[in-house]
Amino acid sequence: MPAQNLAVCFTPSLFHLSASRLDKITPTRRHKTIGAAGMPTEREMRETKAAQQCLTFLIQHCRSVFVAAEMGSEDRMQSDNDAPLLKELGLNGPRAYLIDRVLDLVKEHSERWKGWMLDGSHEDVEITCKIPNDCHPLKLFRVWVDVAAPPKQVMNRIMRERNVWDTSVVNWRTVDALHAPDTDIHQYVLNDTVGHPTRDCFVVRNVWDTSVVNWRTVDALHAPDTDIHQYVLNDTVGHPTRDCFVVRETQLLGGTSAAVLDSRFLIEPKAGHSRVTYLSRIDLRGRGPSWYNKVYGNIIARQMIRLRESFQSSSDSIGPETKV
Structure with missing residues (x-):
């Protein structure tokens, strides 16, 4: 539909025009006010036309x-500076830090997710949440689904085919x-609206395979946001104002930088399928805590439903076996 037609449809509900005054008067007086033909006055027509334009x-x-708005860039940079640099993550480097996060996830799983609260459900997917003790207002959400595929295939789709199960990735x-x-x-770019x-x-992504004891694949993702794209690559120059490095090429592929506070996957083999547990806590910038409390859990639940359906559609396309 053209923009002008959309404007004609939405103008009465978005703008408070003089026409709303007619709703408060009697039909007899309205007849005298706007004429026998029921036409609006010249003033009302001008206001309506201006609102539509x-x-x-x-x-x-x-x-x-x-x-x-650019006026908030300084405040955003100040909040980014509070996050640790990539080289400051843990005592033994970022990889050791990520492995520690993986072990924390496995520990929570072994304790049967003690301390997690039921936050609702979307279709048949249960949504739970937890408030981490780090003074950040956003909750950590958890959802899980059973997928008709082996863990290795599920891991590959999560790692390399995110656009299949996350439609906001562009x-x-x-x-x-x-x-x-x-x-x-x-690095990936989201456009949800x-x-x-x-x-x-x-x-920073890390894949950890505990095949020695029980085959589980864990994809632990952690991003202290701006500090990640200041990590040194092949072509780098030193930044004079901070004790870090910046990449010479353009950093942002998208419009504004989001903060991936926590994003982890636990993939467990079950009888003929895999159980995928997804923990997510992402500050998308521009959303309030109430939006996250009401909407974000349903968003990641839909993502896991699409992940599950992506394997169902691929298996259905193979067709039944035939006897030769």
Whole structure:
């Protein structure tokens, strides 16, 4: 539908025009006010036309009108500076730090997710949450689904085919391999709402396989946000104002930088399928705590449903076996 037609439809509900005054008067007086033919007055027509033109302009130029304000960039940088640098994660480097996070996840699983609270459900997916003790207002959400595929295939889809189960992903790339083949720096761009700025996410990914005892694949992602894209690559220059390095090429693929506070997957083999547990805590910038409490858990639940359905559709396309 053209922008002008949309404006005609939405103008009465978005703008308080003089026409709303007619709802408060009797039918007899309204007849005398607007004429026998029921036509609006000249003033009301001018106001309606101006409102429609205004709304048409906003719809046509939504990507340039609704942008992130520059006045908040200093505050955002100040909050980013509070996050540790990549080289400051743990005593033995980022890879050891990520492995510690993986062990924490396995420990919580062995304790049957003690301390997690039921937050609701979406379709048949249960949503639970937990409030970490780090003074950050966002909750940590957890969902789980059973997927009709072996753990290795599920891990590959989560790591390399995120656009299949996360429809908000519009771009992605692997920036560097910190400790090949199990640890790398990955960047992806989210666009969950048309007209809103895209969100740029940097994550350090680590895959840990406990095949010695019981085959589980854990994908632990942690991103102290801005500090990740300041990690040294092949072509780098020193930043004079901070004790770190910056990449020479353009850093952001998206519009604004998001903060991936926590994003971990636990993939367990079950009888003929895999159980995927997803923990997520991402500050998308521009959303309030109430939005996260009401919406975010359902978003990650839908993502896991799409992950499950992606394997169902691929298995259905194979078709039944035939006798030769």
